[in-house]
Amino acid sequence: MEILILLDSGALAALADGVYLLPVCSPSRTLLEVRDLSVSYATRGGTRVILEALNCEVHSGEVVGLQGRSGCGKTSAALAILGLLPYGAIARGEVLFRGNDLLKLKESELRKIRGREASIIYQEPALALSPVMRVGDQIAKVLRAHSALDWQGCQQQARQVLNQVKLGADRHYRAYPHELSGGECHRVVLAQALICRPALVIADEPTTGLDVSLKNEILDLIAILRRETGAAFLVISHDRAVTDRLADRTISLPFSNGNETGMSISVPAAAKQGFSPPQATPLIAVRNLSKCYQPRGLFQTRSASKQALHSVNLSIPRGSLTALVGPSASGKSTLARCMALLEEADAGEIVFEDKNLLCLPLQQLRAFRPRLQYVSQDPAAALNPRMSAAEVIAEPLVIQNRSSRSDRRRRAELLMEQTGLDPSFADRSCHEFSGGQKQRLVIARALVLEPSLLIFDESLSGLDPQTQEEILGLLLSLRRKLGITQLLISHDMELVSKVAERVLIMRAGNIVEEHEAAEICNMNARATEHFVDAQTRQSLALSEVK
Known part of the structure; x- marks a missing residue:
């Protein structure tokens, strides 16, 4: 006779002849069952269905993928499962977690489950982490809320889980979110989700905004943690890869045009043809620009400082579309923010229309700021969820004290139409839009002041391929119709090569290569080798074997 013993985690092991240890995290046990889950939002124009009749199961220890393009309801499904939908959203159906229907539980009962038995990794780490608390304490605080450990014990456990996600140094525990890179922030929210050793982890776009190398590191880490903790994962992504x-298996969500605008702009086959050549005169030139981030605090050492930019030089011709490509932490965003006057450079010049902006007094500088618009890589963090789409777009006009209320409204609706959004959505709250729609919103807001230069900082990184094509088509349309000069920042060489006339490659705070349009296609393979190191290529090879 065989005897089976259930364990909380671990693999099947033999104690003696006929006696086996069976892990609780076993594919034979259903952990989560979703039945006919539908999500809708109550709007001024009626009820809008985002997700309809989702059915799926997640077994203990299993990884299930939920895949679909922007706007199909992936994030709404994740939030509905844990009862985290925003005000005005309605969830129907059944969400059975260990036999209990989460949709019928009271908020006080849900709090006992969220974080301890089931947790979520949010799509935007910048929004999930408090900017005024050290990341180690934020992780320990989750454990403190769900255990009887004292604060010192929670801090010790937080350090251990940070070590599990390869952030074992004391500086990582004591850092604030803005002091960490994008990849490190992704690891922190992963540690936060795992601190209580939950049975289920919902990972919503866990690799968004990361370059190829960091993306593979995060995916390898999730696979390792799955083996070590025995947790089940529901991985949500627009990226089929x-x-x-x-x-172990993937559920594809259908895309409904009812969730988007029905308006799309795609990249034409000859994207770079049909444009007038850019003028030789540069609109903006950067000369010997340097930026160093100094640590704060009484006991910080000089060695802890980080030199983000090293005497950078570049010029952008008027009317051109230039791409800046490089791996994470190469200084791309720092350069973009300095050019948009959102960061103060330590040395160098930023010459815009023959004037060095860094030498101008504040009063004169205010006249130039509206003409340099920056589109951040995280649209959700850049939008006020309490505002409607029309209010968000018109907000810069309010700040600049321009136009009447009715004129601002007309201008907002016109820009929504120009950026591929339906003007009838103008009164919707920002949180009701999908990722692709939010990106269009921030582009519309950047256009409302009629800028001369638009800087897109990784603005395509978190979008599915179809939506990326639509946004690229929008950039080409803006250039053709309005003649706006654009700087497109990305870590994806193949993507920017579709539209850029010139590509600058940045590494370690320096622009190390420059290529014209005719060379771009021939250099894609070589540039990719720069960004993907030997370890990453090995990981990719192993994944292909799988």
């Missing part, structure tokens, strides 16, 4: 690599 992510779900194919991690998931």
